[in-house]
Amino acid sequence: MATTPPLDSYDRQLLALVQDDCRLSQAELGARVHLSAAAVNRRLKRLSDDGVIERFSAQVRPDALGYPLTIVVEVQVENERIDLLDAVTQSFLRCPFVQQCYYVAGECDFVLIFAVRDMDHYTALTRELFYDSHNVKRFKTLVTMGRLKTGMQVPVAES
Amino acid sequence: MATTPPLDSYDRQLLALVQDDCRLSQAELGARVHLSAAAVNRRLKRLSDDGVIERFSAQVRPDALGYPLTIVVEVQVENERIDLLDAVTQSFLRCPFVQQCYYVAGECDFVLIFAVRDMDHYTALTRELFYDSHNVKRFKTLVTMGRLKTGMQVPVAES
DNA sequence: CGTGAAAATGGGATTAA
DNA sequence: TTAATCCCATTTTCACG
Numbered sequence: 171m172a173t174t175p176p177l178d179s180y181d182r183q184l185l186a187l188v189q190d191d192c193r194l195s196q197a198e199l200g201a202r203v204h205l206s207a208a209a210v211n212r213r214l215k216r217l218s219d220d221g222v223i224e225r226f227s228a229q230v231r232p233d234a235l236g237y238p239l240t241i242v243v244e245v246q247v248e249n250e251r252i253d254l255l256d257a258v259t260q261s262f263l264r265c266p267f268v269q270q271c272y273y274v275a276g277e278c279d280f281v282l283i284f285a286v287r288d289m290d291h292y293t294a295l296t297r298e299l300f301y302d303s304h305n306v307k308r309f310k311t312l313v314t315m316g317r318l319k320t321g322m323q324v325p326v327a328e329s
Numbered sequence: 330m331a332t333t334p335p336l337d338s339y340d341r342q343l344l345a346l347v348q349d350d351c352r353l354s355q356a357e358l359g360a361r362v363h364l365s366a367a368a369v370n371r372r373l374k375r376l377s378d379d380g381v382i383e384r385f386s387a388q389v390r391p392d393a394l395g396y397p398l399t400i401v402v403e404v405q406v407e408n409e410r411i412d413l414l415d416a417v418t419q420s421f422l423r424c425p426f427v428q429q430c431y432y433v434a435g436e437c438d439f440v441l442i443f444a445v446r447d448m449d450h451y452t453a454l455t456r457e458l459f460y461d462s463h464n465v466k467r468f469k470t471l472v473t474m475g476r477l478k479t480g481m482q483v484p485v486a487e488s
Numbered sequence: 489c490g491t492g493a494a495a496a497t498g499g500g501a502t503t504a505a
Numbered sequence: 506t507t508a509a510t511c512c513c514a515t516t517t518t519c520a521c522g
Binding site: 177182185188189190191192193218220221222223224225226227228229230231232234235237240242244259262263266267268269270271272273274275276278281285312313314315316317318319320323324325326 | 336341344347348349350351352377379380381382383384385386387388389390391393394396399401403418421422425426427428429430431432433434435437440444471472473474475476477478479482483484
Binding site: 207212 | 489490
């Protein structure tokens, strides 16, 4: 899973298409990039085996499942000792309402993105994840009023 | 596409599975949730017709495509007049390196998440998107050192 | 990489409950 | 009405050229 894949133009075209709709048939993909279905199959298999494609997933609208509120949070920890850092990290990752978690350099240490039912729900989670942890110095809550762009569409320019 | 879908337990189970891997065959899904393949087919169709499932997509590792650096940015605008706000919004959404864009309440106005080649690349984008816009008062850059969780896995608890 | 055949899957119609 | 069974068109996938 290390170094091998120098993606060629076909790979990039396929990735662009498949990022947008991974249900296109391999024949259809082949037609669009001028390749046989078999070739498309082989490339797609290689791309997912190599981990270039992390996974094929259905993207669900969170509000359809009862989580209409997206909240961005900056978290600063008290103590950056590795084991303590690891403990908070794990508690964030375990929480199903933490949709994304980034470890960042600078004054704050984490950026989290929550999908929650409502403010009460979020408040309960802050208690659980921040106050009870005893290693969160401060956190800053940014309530979103619009998820303007959420796709993970990665640009596929030439190398 | 409005109100109809009271998701039952089967729907939620299917969504949980399909969020993680939308290439599971309908037979396989049926086996896991104790439903026939045909029933799975109908439910999945309804869920995507209703917009509960936004789309089926392949998630690509950005660094495989040459964008190893993830950067979170808080942006505060100068003037919140609706047309000016709309102009900056559009410029953010048009930028392919802006992977996510949230409109937030409070002191700052937007949170952006970039996928870029390196710091030079990011610097060039800040010039283009922030300095040249004349409506960005200030922005705060948070350089990430780890994308610890990026999935949009929506929890599927009972209603 | 492309071709073609074999295997698997998708998705509709029909029947049963 | 909803699910299970069957059936055929489509798709995937493999061996070979």
